[in-house]
Amino acid sequence: MTNSKTALIRGLRLRCPKCGEGRLLQKYLQVRESCPACGEPLGHIRADDGPAWLTILLTGHILAPLILELEKRQSMALLPELALVLSLAIILMTILLPRAKGVFVNMIWASRQKSSAE
Numbered sequence: 001m002t003n004s005k006t007a008l009i010r011g012l013r014l015r016c017p018k019c020g021e022g023r024l025l026q027k028y029l030q031v032r033e034s035c036p037a038c039g040e041p042l043g044h045i046r047a048d049d050g051p052a053w054l055t056i057l058l059t060g061h062i063l064a065p066l067i068l069e070l071e072k073r074q075s076m077a078l079l080p081e082l083a084l085v086l087s088l089a090i091i092l093m094t095i096l097l098p099r100a101k102g103v104f105v106n107m108i109w110a111s112r113q114k115s116s117a118e
């Protein structure tokens with residue numbers, strides 16, 4: 001039986017919560033209908049706005065200290081600073097969003113396993 005910690009780690013790795021082998025997502029953010037390795041149905045799990053919320057939360061907390069430090073030092077002109085911060089934000093969100101979706105989908109899957117076992 002897969003526990004929540006294992007499902008969380010597999011979600012970060014974008015793998016099936018049950019077997020940890022099959023890829024969880026296709027086309028960047030679309031959850032596969034079923035795991036290609038073990039056949040576990042996954043397409044019915046809806047993460048809704050959870051992954052976007054987590055991605056915004058993490059990106060904001062990572063970039064806020066950088067923005068404050070850049071403003072304190074006044075070492076960069078406004079446009080290069082804006083270009084730097086926006087580029088970092090886009091890169092971070094592109095990396096974090098699928099992993100946040102993997103975490104949410106796998107944790108929802110794990111919570112359903114737990115409640116159906118009780």
Ligand SMILES: [Zn+2]
Pocket residue numbers: 016017018019020021022035036037038039040
């Ligand atoms: Zn699987």
